[in-house]
Amino acid sequence: MTDPLLEARKVTKRYGHVHALQGADFTAYPGEVVALIGDNGAGKSTLVKTLSGTIRPDEGEVLVDGKPVQLGSPLDARKYGIETVYQDLALAQDLDAAANLHLGRELYRGGLLGRLGVLDRAAMRRSAVAAFRELGVDLRDVGVPVAALSGGQKQSVAVARAVVFANRIIFMDEPTAALGVVQRGRVLDTIKRVRDRGIAVVLISHNMPEVLSVADRVEVLRLGSRVARLTAADTTVEELVGAMTGALDAAGKEGAA
Amino acid sequence: MTDPLLEARKVTKRYGHVHALQGADFTAYPGEVVALIGDNGAGKSTLVKTLSGTIRPDEGEVLVDGKPVQLGSPLDARKYGIETVYQDLALAQDLDAAANLHLGRELYRGGLLGRLGVLDRAAMRRSAVAAFRELGVDLRDVGVPVAALSGGQKQSVAVARAVVFANRIIFMDEPTAALGVVQRGRVLDTIKRVRDRGIAVVLISHNMPEVLSVADRVEVLRLGSRVARLTAADTTVEELVGAMTGALDAAGKEGAA
């Protein structure tokens, strides 16, 4: 296998006396879909936020292309080609879907106007409509603030944003949780397509059949640290659940919590 | 079958020129789990909000026990024994889990203090811890504001709130979307248990296997109106998806959108 594209080593994050991450490790290789799974509160989202520069870990190291990097802000992360779909979506509720899709990456008018920072709203709207169509989403009115969209529509906006600009690594924190059957299928197809472009896709999901159908590899987080690394093809849902809940190693090992 | 416990007739709701509901019908019988399914943006959440008194429909009629009722506010709905898990959870982010669980139904101290409205925090915390244990959720620190909880933990709080106080009808708008495998199983068990107490459970979900495993009956919403009513035992996932997307009736009928 190739060298890891992204690696996290012994990442720790405390909130008061809650230890969200306690020495968590994580690896992602280019051109693979790696699923990050774990029970509720295992620390998956915290790990994703750490690796997207959204929060700073208390301890630990992050390596991109084998070199240690500082991810002080999401802007830093983006410099290394990291895109993220956050579990809480991170949408600006007062802006419409097209504006959210291009937030931070606006399209400008040509000529002088563009250089003055004047936005090309029509172009952004067109590209948004195209992106949503690809994900099978019917927005009815693209001009309304995202606050007014349905749960699935909101999630589609967040997914579209990351997918459109995917570059080297894309984190997807439960991207399909609110999606309908068709949209979910489209997103999973998209994930595969993106992977085939050589991008590393990190998928977080509680849907085990979905994980097994799309992931190449699975890493399991429990109580803030990695407890297992599995090849998707060799595993079953039962094995995954066992690793997540600690049932497996409780059987194999004495004294585990 | 018995008489419907709750019935909605030709309910319409417009937002600007988006017609979220256009003459939607819905029926729920006591002691059954009825799944309400539909594509993203079909109007499921809007219908639930209408039937929980959260929004007022533009037109249409709601009947409880066969009698037309006005659901002007959630308080009205609660009078008829309606509880709801909202898709957006509707939690007070600055309050902790126990406070959210008992919001609107606080427990009071005994004696004079209680009559003065003094809360029994210890009791509420105890009952919250018990409720969460039943749902298989590990909250680590029950004292933190729910804003700090993980996605699945938040959802558990919202689910626990409705389940604990379930009375006659309980709407659950995608209650398992963010839950881990174990927690999801617990919630589905809970749904069945609640149903067996004679309560009508309305489950909204995009997870078709889940729907088929727990629901007795399925109603399908598309573009703001009911397009199908199915018995769960007689249906397949393909049939459900067909009804939701309109593929079925497109085949059977000319000119459907």
Add this chain to the structure above:
Amino acid sequence: ACGGGSSGSGSKSLEMITGVKSDPFYITMACAAQQEAKKRGVKLTVNGSAQWDVAVQRPIIDSVAAKHPSGLLISPVDTAALTPSLNQMQNAGTKIVLVDTTVSDASIGVSRISSDNVAGGRAAAKALAKLMGDKGSAIVISVKPGVSTTDERTKGFDEEMKANHPNITLLPVLYDNDLPATAASQIQSTLAAHPDLGGVFAGNTNTAQGISTGLQAAGKQGKVKVAAFDAEPDEVTSLKTGTLDVLVAQDPARIGTEGVDQALAAIDKKKVTASIGTDMVAITKANLDSASVGKYLYKDAC
């Protein structure tokens, strides 16, 4: 700039509390007091309320009291509300001189030096009526209701107009909350409604600034006569350039100087004058350069 002298000499210390710290009248008064104190070799610290407000002035008095000064010069912003605080100080041995405004309790203070605001209002009315040729409408624009000094000025103005100038129509008083911009728009609105407007009496400096600007913008400068209270440098300039027509000058400098003298006399157990009234003059372009008027012009800064 005015303000606290650095090192005090001897055991005598004076404190001064003005009504509104940003008011030019009080600033001039404080400057003069400071100069006099310096001359006499004592330390004088000046404080003032941010607004004309007992709730703001009272904590200042209490804080100053904690320093146990030998003498206090104060312009109380209320005739009754501050009596207890002042009483307490007086009983602790501080000699109190009431400057500019007073309290109703006669036992407070060794000396009272005040300018008569009602008389000032009268003087303004007289001068304005003369300039208006005893005809047309006149209006008072004041700071805000409930401020005793400006209320007295308005009262004097009204009395004089009603008593001696019946041909002048007096319009209802307007209040600008000490905002020049409001005064400017008020005067223009009044002009629109009353084209015969001939004279305006401005309750204080800020108001005067607003009124003269408003008139200038409306092209009515010179046609509508403006009388204003105080004679701060800025206003004197306006008088010279003709945007203001009458200034009613009090004598804040003398109040300040006398205040220090009386306080020190009381501390040294010398003879104290119980009550001193200071003059007021109406300054117009005509008498501006005369020697007797010069001393009334306020100082720029000390």
Add this chain to the structure above:
Amino acid sequence: MSADTPVKDDPAAATGGPRGRSIPPWLRRLADVNEVWTFGVLVLLVVFFTAARPSTFLTSYDVTQIATNAAIYLVLAVGMTYVIIVAGIDLSVGSVLVLSAVLSAEYTIHHGGAKAGWGTIAVSTVIALVTGLVWGAMQGWLVAKAKVPPLIVTLGGFGAALGIAEIITGGQDPTGAVSNHLQHAIGFGKLFGQIPWLVVIAFATTLVFGLVLAFTRFGRYTYAIGSNPEAARRVGINVDRHLVKVYALVGLLSGLGSVMWLAYFGTTSIAGHATDNLTVITAVVLGGASLFGGRGSVLGTLIGVFIPAVLSTGLIIMGVQQYWQDVAIGVVLVAAVYLDQFRRRGRERA
């Protein structure tokens, strides 16, 4: 690649037990309490001024003076705490105080004036309280039912209440507005000859409404509505009615403030309350409340009232030149909250 053995497993963390670090856990818990840092700033100020002027600052004389002068603001600020937690704002407090004072003064004037007895005092007090309550409830109704933003409602109310007070009095503080009995007993009287009654009233009010906010359903609903009004509505809380109550409460406390004002100052001071709102809101925000609602406490507000009070007293006692006082107060306010911000950074909410 196959299943690894668990990399690490720490039961202590799972049970949320405190972990051994150099700082003892009770101290870390304490530092987590919102008010501790702000209180630290207050203590720091007091220590500084005492050290700078040991012979004058913080003799027993001064403490009760500061408390007395802060008493009325404290009462208003307690009400404002509720309004701000509920994500509202009330600019009208000063004017409502004036209106209540004027109406109660009018009664006193016509029923004995300065020499009025306790009967008149009782009635005029009730008039003041009811005026505040009704005015506040009316504003609350406009906020809750008519859905007009509280800034506009209370700004309108600010102007209207003052206007009405001015119409009634002709703009001048009436004489004989307060009974001498009231002034002597409450305004200048002291409990056990030690603690001024104004301070007693203010602290009693603070205590009662602090407890209500922290321990009762009313307080819980206040936080819930400020945190997420829609969620509160959906769980069956009567949000509109609660909002009306909260605005009525701050009105009632403005009425109480007017009684304390009359007792202490003996006059209605129509012109003297234009900036009460800012003073009071500042105290509440200094105390850790968020203008976006959902956060704040009466204890914090108490500290927030005293920081500016101590500051301005101390600066005057130190003989700082008056214009420099403005600068110093501005700087200290910002610095105080900046310190508090370290605490919050410690437990950031992502």
Add this chain to the structure above:
Amino acid sequence: MSADTPVKDDPAAATGGPRGRSIPPWLRRLADVNEVWTFGVLVLLVVFFTAARPSTFLTSYDVTQIATNAAIYLVLAVGMTYVIIVAGIDLSVGSVLVLSAVLSAEYTIHHGGAKAGWGTIAVSTVIALVTGLVWGAMQGWLVAKAKVPPLIVTLGGFGAALGIAEIITGGQDPTGAVSNHLQHAIGFGKLFGQIPWLVVIAFATTLVFGLVLAFTRFGRYTYAIGSNPEAARRVGINVDRHLVKVYALVGLLSGLGSVMWLAYFGTTSIAGHATDNLTVITAVVLGGASLFGGRGSVLGTLIGVFIPAVLSTGLIIMGVQQYWQDVAIGVVLVAAVYLDQFRRRGRERA
């Protein structure tokens, strides 16, 4: 029970096409525009006053007068619109205006005073603008980086800026603060002898920053940050830097306001800006902005500035007694926003 046939299917709704109701669709779309209702209130006021006093209200004379008097507030309010959309607040505008005015006046005084030429005017203008810009940026830095709530930062800034201005001048408005050239050319001069320069400057500023807010990246980021600062940060927007820019902008516009003030009033008016902040914030909120951020527009603010201006002018022209004016303004403000609320109820966000 088995599968029903579709109960209903309406393709028109799916494509979002307008449906035939009695109100034509363009009108319904128009009524959806935030500013239309507020503008309606303004028109209503103008119509009312014109009908009541046809011979005096709204002659051409009056319109430019109202506009001139509102010009400076308008400039400040344009900046405040940005700050409020970004979920901040700026209480310091009036003091920053004073400080800028004082610093530029000091230069003028030492370089020709009232008789100073255009060179001095240019330099003093630059001084005013830079002062405002730097002060604003400093406040922005405290908000963005030190995470001190904007209310506290700008309240502290309000006191500090005024204090510094008073220290410099000794509290008195200095003489010779403004060149006569500036006063005559800009303060009282008119473009084409018709439109006062102050109005031209104010409207040009409004237009430029209105367009920037509506059509450029800067504006888009302003809305995004006000709507959800964390989301903005996560998509890679440099939120802190943007906040600094926004507060610097309102500072810059306060500086511009000070130049306009000096040109119009010819003096620094140190004591005359205590309530500018409230005036300006009210205008912005009247214009439909939310104090919680994310919503607002410069067009709305423009209308919001003119409603109180027209109202107070009209009431004076109608000869309403002053105290009743306060009451009337309070009532109309609330009523104006109450009307607007109908629009919002129409498209409620659940």
